[in-house]
C-alpha cells in the first residue's frame with residue numbers, strides 16, 4: 177500500500193479549525209491521487225484530541241493519531257515539532273500537509289528544520305509525483321509561483337482562504353490510534369510563560385461589517401476625525417494604510433494589508449488610499465469596496481466596485497451630514 | 507548585546523505586479539527596492555537595543571551585489587557593521603539561504619564575540635517562506651520565538667510577546683543567545699537622517715561569495731492570480747455625491763442599525 181498522507185488538524189473547542197478543513201481538503205485530494213490513506217495528526221491537548229477524533233467523520237480520514245504525552249500542551253512549539261517528527265518517523269508519510277496560519281507555518285517549519293527537509297508555505301494546489309509540483313502564494317497572494325518540491329517527505333502548508341471546502345460526506349469516523357512520544361527538556365524549553373486576555377470594548381476591525389480605511393490622503397492624525405465620525409454613524413471601525421501607521425497617525429494595529437490585518441467586511445470605504453497590492457491583499461475579501469479619491473486613475477479604481485471622485489475631507493463629512501439629515505427626517 | 511539582523515532585498519512593487527515575458531521574475535525595470543516592513547522593524551529594534559544597552563549591531567543579507575543598498579539603508583539608521591553574502595542573482599531557496607546564514611554566523615562567531623540575539627523578519631516580503639529564522643535557530647541550537655511584537659530585555663534572558671492564536675497576547679521567556687523573528691508593529695522605525703546616510707555611504711561592507719546550492723524547493727514559473735478586474739462605477743464627484751453614497755449604504759443595509 178502507498179505511504180499515508182498526513183494532515184495536521186488543529187482542534188479548537190472540540191471541532192477542527194476552519195483552516196484545518198482546508199488542510200484536510202488538500203490532503204484528501206493528495207491521498208486520492210497517490211492511493212495512500214489519509215491520516216489526521218491531531219494538534220490539541222491529548223484529552224481534547226481523544227474526545228474529538230469522531231468529529232472528523234465525513235472528511236475521508238482513515239486514522240486519527242492522538243499524540244500522548246504527560247506535559248505537552250499547545251504552549252510548546254518545539255514540543256509539538258518534536259512530537260510530529262516522531263510520528264513521521266514512526267509511520268513514514270509521503271507528505272505532511274499543515275495550515276498556512278501563523279501557528280501552522282511555525283510548527284511545520286520547526287518540523288522541517290529538525291528533519292532537514294524542505295518545506296513549502298502557503299500552497300494553493302498540489303500535483304503528486306516523484307517530485308511534487310506545487311502552486312504557492314508569494315507576496316501574500318498577489319503573485320503565484322509554480323515550483324517543484326523534491327524531498328523524501330513533502331512538507332507543505334495550505335494558504336488560508338484559498339481552497340474551497342466541500343460539505344462533509346458519508347465517510348465514517350476515523351479509527352483512533354494513540355502514539356506516545358518521548359520529549360526531552362530541550363524540546364519543552366520554549367513555552368508560553370504568561371498570557372493576557374484580549375481587550376474588550378470597541379468594535380474590532382477584523383469583525384466590523386463596515387470598515388472606513390484612511391490613507392495618505394487623510395493627511396494627519398486629526399484628519400481621521402471625519403472618518404471616525406462616519407464610522408460612528410454606521411457602526412463601523414476605522415483602519416488605514418501603511419503610510420498612515422508609519423507616519424504615526426494611527427497605531428499599527430489599525431493597518432490593513434500584507435503586514436497588517438486581513439479584513440472581510442460587507443463594505444470597505446477606502447479614503448485617500450491609492451490601492452497598492454500590499455494594501456489590497458488585506459481588503460479584497462470585502463463584499464463591496466467604495467473608493468473616495470481625488471485621482472480617478474488610482475489603482476484602487478480597478479478593484480473597487482464604486483467610486484466617488486474628489487477631496488475626502490469634503491466628501492466624508494457630507495456623507496455623515498446626509499445620514500444625520502435622513503435619520504432626523506425620520 | 508551583540509545583535510545580528512537579517513534582511514532580504516525585494517522590489518518595491520506598487521499598484522500592480524508586472525512579470526517578465528517568460529514569467530521567470532518580476533519586471534523590476536521601473537521599480538525601486540526595499541526590505542519587508544517586518545525586517546525594517548527588526549533593524550530598528552536592534553538599533554534601539556544597542557542604544558539602550560551598549561554592544562554592537564550587524565546587518566546581513568544574502569543577495570546580489572546591488573543588495574548593498576539595503577545594507578546601507580540599515581546602517582543609515584544606526585546599524586554599525588554590514589555583511590553581504592553575494593550571489594550571482596539566482597534564487598536561493600529557504601534551506602540554502604538558512605545554511606549560508608548559519609555558515610556566516612559561525613565564521614563571525616569564530617573570530618569575534620557571539621551574537622546574543624539574531625533578529626529576522628517573520629516572513630520575507632516576496633517569497634514568504636516563513637522559515638529561514640527557524641532553520642537558522644535550529645542549526646545553531648538556539649531557541650526561537652516567531653511573530654514577536656514586543657521584546658523585553660533581562661539579564662541573560664528576554665521576554666518575547668506575540669499575539670495569541672485566539673486573540674490576546676502570549677509571552678515566552680527564553681535564555682540568550684536566542685533568535686527572534688519580528689512583525690511590523692513592534693516599533694515605529696525612524697527615518698534615516700542625512701548625516702546618517704552620509705556615514706553609511708562610507709562604511710566598509712564585509713563580503714563573501716558562498717556557492718549556490720539546491721535546497722529542495724525550485725521555482726518553475728511565476729504567474730498572476732486570476733482576479734476580477736472591475737472598473738469602479740463612479741457614483742458622483744465631490745460632496746454632491748453624498749446622497750448617492752447614502753443611498754448605497756441604505757441599499758446594502760448598513761443604516762439599519
Ligand SMILES: Cc1cc2nc3c(=O)[nH]c(=O)nc-3n(C[C@H](O)[C@H](O)[C@H](O)COP(=O)(O)OP(=O)(O)OC[C@H]3O[C@@H](n4cnc5c(N)ncnc54)[C@H](O)[C@@H]3O)c2cc1C
Pocket residue numbers: 390391392393394416417418419420431432433434435436437447448449450451452453454455458468469470471474486487488489517518519520540541542543631
Ligand atoms: C513588503 C511590503 C509590505 C507592505 N505592507 C503594507 C500593508 O500591510 N498595508 C498597506 O497599506 N501598505 C503596505 N505596504 C505599502 C504599500 O506598498 C503602499 O506604499 C501603501 O499602501 C500606500 O498607502 P496609501 O495608499 O495611503 O498612500 P499613497 O500610495 O501615497 O496614496 C495616497 C492616495 O490618496 C489620494 N489622495 C490624496 N489626497 C486626497 C484627498 N484629499 N482626497 C482623496 N484622495 C486623496 C491620492 O490620489 C492617492 O491615490 C507594503 C509595502 C511593502 C513593500
Ligand SMILES: Nc1ncnc2c1ncn2[C@@H]1O[C@H](COP(=O)(O)O)[C@@H](O)[C@H]1O
Pocket residue numbers: 512513514515542544545566567568569600603625626627628629630631633634635636637638639
Ligand atoms: N536572502 C536573505 N538574506 C538575509 N536574510 C534573509 C534572506 N531571506 C530571508 N531572510 C530572513 O529570513 C526571514 C524569513 O524569510 P522567509 O523564510 O523567506 O519568509 C526574512 O524576513 C529575513 O529576515
